[in-house]
Amino acid sequence: MLSRLLQLRRPGCLPLLPLRVSGSFWGGPQTVASNHAYSTDSGNLDKSIGRYPIPNKKDLPYDIVELMEEMEVKTGFLPNVFKAMAHRPAEFRAFFAYYNAIMNKETGNLTKADKELIVVATSMVNRCPYCVIAHSALHRIYSKKPMVADQVTVNWKLADLTAREMAILEFALAVCRAENITEEHFQKLEAHGFDREDCWDIGAISAFFAMSNRIAHLMDLHPNQEFYTMGRIPREKGETVSS
Numbered sequence: 001m002l003s004r005l006l007q008l009r010r011p012g013c014l015p016l017l018p019l020r021v022s023g024s025f026w027g028g029p030q031t032v033a034s035n036h037a038y039s040t041d042s043g044n045l046d047k048s049i050g051r052y053p054i055p056n057k058k059d060l061p062y063d064i065v066e067l068m069e070e071m072e073v074k075t076g077f078l079p080n081v082f083k084a085m086a087h088r089p090a091e092f093r094a095f096f097a098y099y100n101a102i103m104n105k106e107t108g109n110l111t112k113a114d115k116e117l118i119v120v121a122t123s124m125v126n127r128c129p130y131c132v133i134a135h136s137a138l139h140r141i142y143s144k145k146p147m148v149a150d151q152v153t154v155n156w157k158l159a160d161l162t163a164r165e166m167a168i169l170e171f172a173l174a175v176c177r178a179e180n181i182t183e184e185h186f187q188k189l190e191a192h193g194f195d196r197e198d199c200w201d202i203g204a205i206s207a208f209f210a211m212s213n214r215i216a217h218l219m220d221l222h223p224n225q226e227f228y229t230m231g232r233i234p235r236e237k238g239e240t241v242s243s
Contacts, residue, residue, distance in 0.1 A: 049080040050219040052087045061089050067096075077226045079134065084219050095212075102204050109198045113143035114168055117152065118205045121169045122176040124153045128213035133223040140231025164192045168202060175206040 048054075057065055064086060072078040085092040103115055116139035123131035136149035143149075151159035156169055167188050174185055181203070189199055215221075 048222075050084050050221045052084065052219050054083050055086050060086055064089055064092055077224055079227075080221060080224050081130065081134075081216075084221050098208060102201065102208060105201070107197075108201050109194055110168075110201055111142070113139055114165070115201075115205055116142055117149070117165060118168065118172045118202060119209050120149050120152050121156050122172055122206045122209050123213050124156075125173060125176050126210060126213035128216050130216045130221040130223050131209060131213055134227045137227040137230035146232055167192050167194075171199065172202050172206040175203045176210055 068078060068082050068086070071082060082092075085095055116135050119135040120132060120139055123135065132153055136153065139149040140146045145160070148160055152161075152169075156173075157166075161169070171185050171189055174181060186196065186199055189202070194202075
């Protein structure tokens with residue numbers, strides 16, 4: 001879905017327009033929430049999603065508002081990363097443009113489930129609650145395997161993974177940990193049918209989410225409640241997914 005929604009316009013091509021403010025996702029400066037990123041207590045719903053303010057919708061560029069409104073309509077909720085990144089519109093555009101380039105490309109031998117598995121494993125190493133929880137939800141949906149992501153967050157080497165998936169994660173985690181990447185790393189992936197461009201894709205996803213994880217730490221970004229149940233219970237007809 002993001003492949004269609006994230007065809008972002010050139011920065012600055014549209015003026016700031018006063019728009020209707022609606023919904024509980026928007027407002028002025030937010031209070032700083034307690035440092036409990038895993039909390040699902042309903043009493044926390046009105047607290048900040050992180051330590052930086054969420055911009056008022058009327059103060060955001062039109063292209064960003066349009067994307068966020070369409071995302072919210074399609075998914076039934078707006079992932080908190082969209083709200084938090086809107087604090088910096090130029091970085092919002094760059095962030096989601098690169099996300100779209102690596103996660104929604106239609107070439108290569110990585111499936112959507114493969115990509116989400118990389119995000120879960122590398123975000124676990126980087127100890128990022130938001131990315132682990134959000135992308136575990138997406139992995140459950142794409143893989144149709146509701147337990148694997150949970151297993152990976154505990155110990156990926158003991159998870160119910162194929163040899164192919166193990167090779168993907170071994171390479172991704174080597175990049176995540178800034179290890180020296182050798183020809184042996186590439187050869188292990190090539191033994192499972194991956195070419196050099198696939199290796200780039202794996203490394204790029206790992207590297208991008210290393211950055212994303214650290215930005216989430218900086219912002220104290222909290223996961224949406226909806227992510228906890230996605231892929232665990234049947235989805236309603238027509239429901240779509242997004243990170």
